[in-house]
Amino acid sequence: MPDAAVELIAVGTELLLGQLVDTNTVFIEQSLAEAGIDVRATHVVGDNRERIAAAIRGALERAEGAITTGGLGPTIDDLTKEAVCDALGLSVELYEPALRQMEEFFATVGRPMRPNNRKQAELPRGSLPLPNPNGTAPGFVAFAKDGRFVASMPGVPREMKPMLAERLVPFLRERFAVKSRIYTRVIHTINLGESEIDYRIADLFAASANPKIAVLSHDFRVDVKLTAKSDSSADADAMIAPLQIELERRLMGYVFGTDETTPAGAIHALLQARGLRIGLAESFTGGRLAAQLTSVPGSSTAFVGAVVAYANSVKIEQLGVRPETIEREGAVSQAAAQEMALGARLRLGADLALATTGIAGPEGGTPHKPIGSCWFALEDRDGVAGTWRFELRGDRAAITRRATTIGLGIIWRYLEGQR
Amino acid sequence: MPDAAVELIAVGTELLLGQLVDTNTVFIEQSLAEAGIDVRATHVVGDNRERIAAAIRGALERAEGAITTGGLGPTIDDLTKEAVCDALGLSVELYEPALRQMEEFFATVGRPMRPNNRKQAELPRGSLPLPNPNGTAPGFVAFAKDGRFVASMPGVPREMKPMLAERLVPFLRERFAVKSRIYTRVIHTINLGESEIDYRIADLFAASANPKIAVLSHDFRVDVKLTAKSDSSADADAMIAPLQIELERRLMGYVFGTDETTPAGAIHALLQARGLRIGLAESFTGGRLAAQLTSVPGSSTAFVGAVVAYANSVKIEQLGVRPETIEREGAVSQAAAQEMALGARLRLGADLALATTGIAGPEGGTPHKPIGSCWFALEDRDGVAGTWRFELRGDRAAITRRATTIGLGIIWRYLEGQR
Numbered sequence: 159m160p161d162a163a164v165e166l167i168a169v170g171t172e173l174l175l176g177q178l179v180d181t182n183t184v185f186i187e188q189s190l191a192e193a194g195i196d197v198r199a200t201h202v203v204g205d206n207r208e209r210i211a212a213a214i215r216g217a218l219e220r221a222e223g224a225i226t227t228g229g230l231g232p233t234i235d236d237l238t239k240e241a242v243c244d245a246l247g248l249s250v251e252l253y254e255p256a257l258r259q260m261e262e263f264f265a266t267v268g269r270p271m272r273p274n275n276r277k278q279a280e281l282p283r284g285s286l287p288l289p290n291p292n293g294t295a296p297g298f299v300a301f302a303k304d305g306r307f308v309a310s311m312p313g314v315p316r317e318m319k320p321m322l323a324e325r326l327v328p329f330l331r332e333r334f335a336v337k338s339r340i341y342t343r344v345i346h347t348i349n350l351g352e353s354e355i356d357y358r359i360a361d362l363f364a365a366s367a368n369p370k371i372a373v374l375s376h377d378f379r380v381d382v383k384l385t386a387k388s389d390s391s392a393d394a395d396a397m398i399a400p401l402q403i404e405l406e407r408r409l410m411g412y413v414f415g416t417d418e419t420t421p422a423g424a425i426h427a428l429l430q431a432r433g434l435r436i437g438l439a440e441s442f443t444g445g446r447l448a449a450q451l452t453s454v455p456g457s458s459t460a461f462v463g464a465v466v467a468y469a470n471s472v473k474i475e476q477l478g479v480r481p482e483t484i485e486r487e488g489a490v491s492q493a494a495a496q497e498m499a500l501g502a503r504l505r506l507g508a509d510l511a512l513a514t515t516g517i518a519g520p521e522g523g524t525p526h527k528p529i530g531s532c533w534f535a536l537e538d539r540d541g542v543a544g545t546w547r548f549e550l551r552g553d554r555a556a557i558t559r560r561a562t563t564i565g566l567g568i569i570w571r572y573l574e575g576q577r
Numbered sequence: 578m579p580d581a582a583v584e585l586i587a588v589g590t591e592l593l594l595g596q597l598v599d600t601n602t603v604f605i606e607q608s609l610a611e612a613g614i615d616v617r618a619t620h621v622v623g624d625n626r627e628r629i630a631a632a633i634r635g636a637l638e639r640a641e642g643a644i645t646t647g648g649l650g651p652t653i654d655d656l657t658k659e660a661v662c663d664a665l666g667l668s669v670e671l672y673e674p675a676l677r678q679m680e681e682f683f684a685t686v687g688r689p690m691r692p693n694n695r696k697q698a699e700l701p702r703g704s705l706p707l708p709n710p711n712g713t714a715p716g717f718v719a720f721a722k723d724g725r726f727v728a729s730m731p732g733v734p735r736e737m738k739p740m741l742a743e744r745l746v747p748f749l750r751e752r753f754a755v756k757s758r759i760y761t762r763v764i765h766t767i768n769l770g771e772s773e774i775d776y777r778i779a780d781l782f783a784a785s786a787n788p789k790i791a792v793l794s795h796d797f798r799v800d801v802k803l804t805a806k807s808d809s810s811a812d813a814d815a816m817i818a819p820l821q822i823e824l825e826r827r828l829m830g831y832v833f834g835t836d837e838t839t840p841a842g843a844i845h846a847l848l849q850a851r852g853l854r855i856g857l858a859e860s861f862t863g864g865r866l867a868a869q870l871t872s873v874p875g876s877s878t879a880f881v882g883a884v885v886a887y888a889n890s891v892k893i894e895q896l897g898v899r900p901e902t903i904e905r906e907g908a909v910s911q912a913a914a915q916e917m918a919l920g921a922r923l924r925l926g927a928d929l930a931l932a933t934t935g936i937a938g939p940e941g942g943t944p945h946k947p948i949g950s951c952w953f954a955l956e957d958r959d960g961v962a963g964t965w966r967f968e969l970r971g972d973r974a975a976i977t978r979r980a981t982t983i984g985l986g987i988i989w990r991y992l993e994g995q996r
Contacts, residue, residue, distance in 0.1 A: 174616045176606030177791075183621075187595030197593045199628065202602075202619040209618065209639075216635060220628075372596075438885070440864070444871030448864030448885045455939050455973055457863075463891035465884055466857070466867045471926055472882035476895070507890055520874050554874055 163196035165217035169229035171204035194336040210241035228313030230295040232274040250280040293317040341394035349567035350412040378563040421566040428573035429460035437508030438464035439498035442516040446562040477501030495535035582615035584636035588648035590623035613755040629660035647732030649714040651693040669699040712736040760813035768986035769831040797982040840985040847992035848879035856927030857883035858917035861935040865981040896920030914954035
């Protein structure tokens with residue numbers, strides 16, 4: 159008997175040309191990893207009946223099950239069902255509920271149903287149907303005589319994802335008698351370097367087994383991910399909690415939230431809790447900080463607005479930066495950042511304002527102020543709450559992206575410190 | 578003999594858990610498609626010597642060549658070379674140039690070279706080496722007795738990509754005696770629907786063979802891609818040019834550029850050419866239009882700034898919108914958009930200003946103004962150049978993303994029309 163595992167087969171010639179990226183495979187891998195089901199290998203094959211059938215046969219030599227995505231549509235290019243039948247030596251039979259759903263669908267839209275649509279309601283004989291509430295093609299699990307199986311799902315992600323979660327994963331967990339699953343907790347940090355984090359948690363990292371620790375870095379935002387294998391959510395919480403508390407203690411002052419929390423979401427929650435409204439004066443970040451803060455639903459209650467002051471004339475006229483400051487210190491200077499923040503707070507009527515000014519490149523750098531040089535200033539009702547200087551690396555896109563994260567980190571740390 | 582094609586095998590257990598996305602495979606697919614080399618199937622297998630060898634053997638039953646990525650490093654998890662030897666019945670031999678490069682590297686960094694590094698300088702006997710200027714592990718092409726081959730490259734994209742382009746693709750083109758390659762031209766349109774484009778070009782689309790036409794849609798930006806198979810760049814240009822001219826004629830007024838051109842880049846070029854400076858008044862787009870316009874290097878010469886006016890008080894005080902307008906018509910109205918645009922143009926000192934106001938959701942919709950309702954207004958030195966109303970679909974992120982594209986399209990069409 160082959161291994162208690164599955165192999166994944168994505169079907170579609172366009173996937174082999176690099177024109178369409180197959181996002182289904184990674185999604186299924188993640189879902190099955192969380193569900194405690196082993197994926198042994200993955201494959202992509204073109205819309206060719208023999209090659210699909212050969213891939214299925216190969217997979218079932220190594221693993222108990224194969225999962226295909228794609229090729230269940232009504233066109234002549236859609237050959238997955240036929241290939242499954244070839245590989246397992248099965249014929250098809252009509253699956254009445256799918257036919258009825260399809261008839262209703264075509265009656266509703268007032269179009270005639272074609273014979274090739276009827277084909278979509280046929281399944282390999284003896285299959286377990288996987289109903290598709292979001293489309294016309296049902297999925298199915300077809301069985302070989304010895305019990306090995308092929309699960310086939312549509313390639314449209316909107317149809318595949320609920321079918322996987324609601325139908326296929328429960329089937330697979332029962333089939334493989336999986337008791338435990340993987341539970342994760344992600345601790346999000348901001349503005350603390352990966353090497354500093356490694357240094358602070360090296361001993362916990364080295365000793366971790368279940369829960370296991372992983373460190374994932376994205377440009378000044380580092381995630382510490384805990385994964386626990388457990389039979390129940392309550393047990394997993396009990397396993398994760400002490401380690402999470404210890405990690406948060408060691409990373410104190412830099413953890414803005416867990417799991418689905420974003421920096422902008424954490425900022426919005428703190429602003430709301432404290433009844434504060436924020437404004438921005440953005441130069442080289444060019445609206446990216448405003449775009450982040452307004453990505454949160456309901457952000458209009460706590461975000462009043464921003465002045466994107468690219469031209470010096472806008473810094474002077476819309477934010478009240480003094481011409482002498484720009485003349486003497488330059489637009490990328492501590493003084494200019496402070497005056498921008500003050501102007502934004504007063505003119506936008508905010509309790510709090512952050513200003514950014516810097517050199518995004520590729521032009522504009524000098525030996526004294528190279529590309530990537532930047533200043534941030536934060537102003538509250540008591541005056542200057544802080545100024546920060548950085549020299550960021552990378553191209554224009556990387557510099558502005560990193561500066562945006564730094565700006566979010568500054569705002570978050572300020573609000574967190576004020577609690 | 579198997580087909581004159583290759584199969585791709587990515588090696589790495591972490592790729593099967595969905596934790597690390599394999600971007601190499603799509604990159605290699607695209608490169609080989611352009612080089613005229615057929616990819617028959619792709620696979621991902623874990624770091625397991627037997628399974629890697631089995632995948633290679635399977636691939637060589639169907640195709641003349643297999644290309645592996647990953648598993649060439651110095652650790653005990655790196656087993657690709659051993660698996661290639663197993664699959665082809667080869668032993669290893671030392672590749673002197675790689676050893677010398679490695680010795681130099683370790684001398685430079687002042688660290689001792691370990692025996693497992695020496696292992697990296699060994700290649701399957703009789704291989705064609707693929708030098709790696711960006712890392713220590715060389716790639717190679719190993720041969721079976723009957724001439725079938727396995728090309729192995731490192732998994733680090735920075736090392737793999739130049740090795741592919743400079744070494745492996747030329748080898749494959751010679752091996753498969755490929756004369757022609759694929760040349761592409763992408764025609765970018767904005768603010769014209771996919772179905773309208775389909776309607777206008779249906780006959781050309783149906784008749785296209787070489788060059789072939791493909792239509793790719795991304796939220797109000799539709800790309801028409803021409804791919805020509807040809808022996809030379811000059812021939813390809815001659816094949817593409819007449820069809821490109823005809824397509825651009827039929828899509829006139831909506832084509833903002835070709836190939837690498839972005840909407841913001843096209844706008845910047847037009848502003849520069851005409852000596853105009855633009856400003857923005859953004860409400861529900863929240864800085865996203867400013868972020869787009871400032872993504873272009875040198876944009877400070879033509880973009881003065883933006884007022885992100887989220888709160889009504891900011892619309893009134895920073896843009897001069899009349900309180901009565903907001904009271905009577907609402908902040909999402911034609912009148913408010915016009916006053917925002919006028920205010921932005923005058924106060925930011927711009928020749929041209931676009932204003933956006935709308936309901937991004939998920940809160941704030943009414944029966945009269947549902948979520949997604951929005952107004953755009955464009956103001957130039959002659960007054961109102963135009964106003965536009967849309968009802969956009971989707972969630973908050975989709976609505977703001979679509980509105981940003983629409984805004985770019987409005988600015989571009991205005992500038993294009995003024996030429």
